[in-house]
Amino acid sequence: MTQRCSRRSAPLAAVFGTLAVVASGCAIGEANEPEQTLQALSASRQTIISSVEATGTIEPIRVIEVKSQAGGEVLELPVELGDNVEQGTLLVRIDPRDVNNAFAQAEADLDVALAQNEVAQLQLERITTLHDSDIVTAEELENATLSAATARASLVRARTNLELAEDKLDDVTLRAPITGTIVERTLEEGQVVTGTRDLTGGTVLMRMADLNEVQVRTLVDETDIGRLERGLPANITVEAYPNRTFRGSVLKIEPQAVVEQNVTMFAVLTRISNDEDLLRPGMNADVEVVIGRQEGVLAVANSGIKSQQEAAQIVRALEIDADVNALITDLREQNRPPEPLETADGTTAEADGEAEEEPEIGGVPMSEFQSMSQQERMRVIQNLSAEDRGRLMQQFRGGGPGGAGGGAGDPRRRPDEPRPAFVFKYDEMGALTVKAVMIGLSDFDHTQIVQGLEEGEEIVAVPLSLIQQQEFLNRIRSRSALPGVGGR
Numbered sequence: 001m002t003q004r005c006s007r008r009s010a011p012l013a014a015v016f017g018t019l020a021v022v023a024s025g026c027a028i029g030e031a032n033e034p035e036q037t038l039q040a041l042s043a044s045r046q047t048i049i050s051s052v053e054a055t056g057t058i059e060p061i062r063v064i065e066v067k068s069q070a071g072g073e074v075l076e077l078p079v080e081l082g083d084n085v086e087q088g089t090l091l092v093r094i095d096p097r098d099v100n101n102a103f104a105q106a107e108a109d110l111d112v113a114l115a116q117n118e119v120a121q122l123q124l125e126r127i128t129t130l131h132d133s134d135i136v137t138a139e140e141l142e143n144a145t146l147s148a149a150t151a152r153a154s155l156v157r158a159r160t161n162l163e164l165a166e167d168k169l170d171d172v173t174l175r176a177p178i179t180g181t182i183v184e185r186t187l188e189e190g191q192v193v194t195g196t197r198d199l200t201g202g203t204v205l206m207r208m209a210d211l212n213e214v215q216v217r218t219l220v221d222e223t224d225i226g227r228l229e230r231g232l233p234a235n236i237t238v239e240a241y242p243n244r245t246f247r248g249s250v251l252k253i254e255p256q257a258v259v260e261q262n263v264t265m266f267a268v269l270t271r272i273s274n275d276e277d278l279l280r281p282g283m284n285a286d287v288e289v290v291i292g293r294q295e296g297v298l299a300v301a302n303s304g305i306k307s308q309q310e311a312a313q314i315v316r317a318l319e320i321d322a323d324v325n326a327l328i329t330d331l332r333e334q335n336r337p338p339e340p341l342e343t344a345d346g347t348t349a350e351a352d353g354e355a356e357e358e359p360e361i362g363g364v365p366m367s368e369f370q371s372m373s374q375q376e377r378m379r380v381i382q383n384l385s386a387e388d389r390g391r392l393m394q395q396f397r398g399g400g401p402g403g404a405g406g407g408a409g410d411p412r413r414r415p416d417e418p419r420p421a422f423v424f425k426y427d428e429m430g431a432l433t434v435k436a437v438m439i440g441l442s443d444f445d446h447t448q449i450v451q452g453l454e455e456g457e458e459i460v461a462v463p464l465s466l467i468q469q470q471e472f473l474n475r476i477r478s479r480s481a482l483p484g485v486g487g488r
Contacts, residue, residue, distance in 0.1 A: 038424075038432075038460040039303070043453045046299040048441045050291040052227060054268065056218030058238070058283040060209035061251075061271065064178060067202040070094055070171035071195035079182055084277075085208075087179045092205055094172040094193070099165070106158070106165035113151070113158035120144075120151035171195070180210040183281060209281070214274050215251055216285045219258060219265040227291050228253060234270045235288045241278065248272035250289060292441045298453065299446040303461040304423055310464050311422035311434055317467045320434055327436040328420050335418070335438065335451070418450045423459040432460070 076093035079085060127144035130136040184207040187193060196202035216236060220228065228250060236246040254267040270287050272279060306314065312324040364380055418438040427433050437452030453459070 038462060041301050041304040041459050041461055043298055043300050043449055043455055043457045043459070045296045045455065046446045046448075048292075048294045048297060048299055048443045048446055048448055050293075050441050050443050052220060052224045052289045052291060054218035054220050054287050054289075056216045056270075056285055056287060058214050058216055058272075058279050058285050059281050060183065060211060061213055061215050063183065063207050063209045064180075065204050066091060066174060066177070066206045066208060067196050067204055068092065068094055068171065068174055068193055069196045069202070070099055070168060071193055071202075072096075072098055072172065074187055074189050074191050074193060077187070077189045079185075079206075081182055081185045083182050085176045085180070085182065087176050089176045090173065091176055092174040092187075094174075096169070096172040099168045099172055103162075103165040103169055106162040110155075110158040110162050113155040117148075117151040117155045120148040124148040174205065176208065178208060178210060180208045183207050183209045183211075211274055211277065211279070211281075214272055214279050214281070216248070216270045216272065216287050218268050218270065218287050219260065220268045222257065222264045222266060225253065225266050225268075228268060228289060233290045235290065236270065236272055237286045238279065238283045240280075240283060246272050246279070248287075294441050294448055297440070298449045298455055300423070300449060300453070300459060301461065302442065302445060302447050303463075304459045305439060305442075305447045306422045306424070306462070306464070308420070308422065311424075314424065314462050314464065314467050315434055318432065318462075320432060322434045324422065324434065324436075327422070327434065331420050331436040331438065331452075421447075423453070424462050425457075425459045432462075435459075 072095040074092060075095050076090075079089070079091055085091070124144045124147070127136055127141050131138065131141045185205075187203070187205050193203040193205065230250050230252055232250045234248045234250060236248050237244070238246075248270045251269040251271040254269070257264050257266055259265070268287075268289070270289070308324060308328055314320070315322050315324055418440055421437055421439045423435050423437055424432055425435060435452060438450040440448035440450045442448065
């Protein structure tokens with residue numbers, strides 16, 4: 001007969017008796033040993049907020065470098081670092097002597113070009129008349145025609161140079177290109193700067209940014225990137241205002257990974273409104289991106305929820321009379337969409353929405369993959385081929401079939417999408433049993449129970465770490481023949 005683990009059963013005592021220092025486990029029937037009990041958990045109503053947390057730095061969304069096209073000495077600098085200025089406000093005035101001299105020279109060159117053009121035209125007219133009277137040769141006429149054309153070209157060039165010189169008169173006066181804040185100033189009055197027309201590319205005089213909206217750049221582990229998408233709400237706190245929470249939203253996820261200490265991460269930009277001008281570039285910020293929120297839902301502590309692999313391991317170690325695979329199959333059958341109905345014309349129609357085959361990752365159903373621990377997921381991914389692994393990562397980043405957040409084969413799912421899991425509880429005879437449930441949203445403390453438990457119903461938290469250690473000891477005993485180790 002198959003044994004079940006009761007409150008005083010021998011198999012459970014064998015597991016937890018080896019680690020009596022841990023205050024959880026089945027009671028031990030020996031009179032001289034203290035009784036140990038599994039932690040009881042009750043299903044109750046909770047507010048669950050699932051989120052991804054990261055730390056980053058506040059920075060402007062757009063920074064504009066202010067350079068001067070003209071070079072020279074800075075005569076006037078009416079703005080200071082940190083000033084808020086309107087578009088068109090005077091920022092810098094540079095010594096105008098060079099551009100004024102260039103403008104005067106261009107005006108003089110134009111006067112010369114006008115005179116030369118007029119003289120060349122008169123000469124051409126006289127030579128043409130004399131040529132018609134056979135007084136001058138054809139060669140002289142050709143030279144006069146060429147001189148007139150050259151004079152016209154010089155006139156065009158002089159007019160163009162004058163227009164350019166006139167435009168440069170404004171280059172010595174720099175005005176704000178946008179409405180914003182001076183976030184950096186690299187010059188003082190009296191300093192000589194170079195213009196952008198020089199080979200050096202010009203001197204950066206200052207930098208401006210619109211701080212009415214700022215962003216926080218954070219690095220998020222790649223295991224959480226699949227849960228993030230543009231537009232998700234975020235809560236931001238800074239050390240300068242510890243009792244205040246700023247509201248923002250995810251602006252974008254940068255496509256290029258960043259590897260830090262052998263951990264692959266992606267930069268996530270979160271946009272924040274800064275109408276009160278409280279947030280400054282360079283401030284350290286803690287960002288909490290809210291993935292999902294459920295108010296007043298039935299939930300239990302996370303310690304009571306086990307994945308299919310964890311439940312199977314516990315069932316095997318404690319010799320509980322249960323088939324985990326059969327339980328999860330029955331649960332899926334209960335939640336399977338209705339079969340298509342045949343219509344009068346011989347076609348089929350869905351009774352309640354379109355049934356869709358559950359996608360798999362490495363032969364593991366998606367619902368089961370989502371209920372795995374991070375270590376178990378990594379083992380599944382490591383067994384994939386290089387091609388399948390690349391396709392999986394592409395899907396996680398929104399490039400797979402169906403686009404971001406949906407489509408067959410896309411591993412993304414809603415954070416509150418029901419998925420199977422397991423809990424352990426005592427039956428009416430006091431024996432420990434396993435039960436399949438459907439879970440939803442999770443946070444750091446609780447997991448939503450969608451199906452399988454009632455409010456107030458009690459479950460127990462079976463510490464998987466103890467089971468794993470006991471199984472490890474059993475494997476050592478079964479493989480070793482050393483005296484004192486318990487070889488078989």
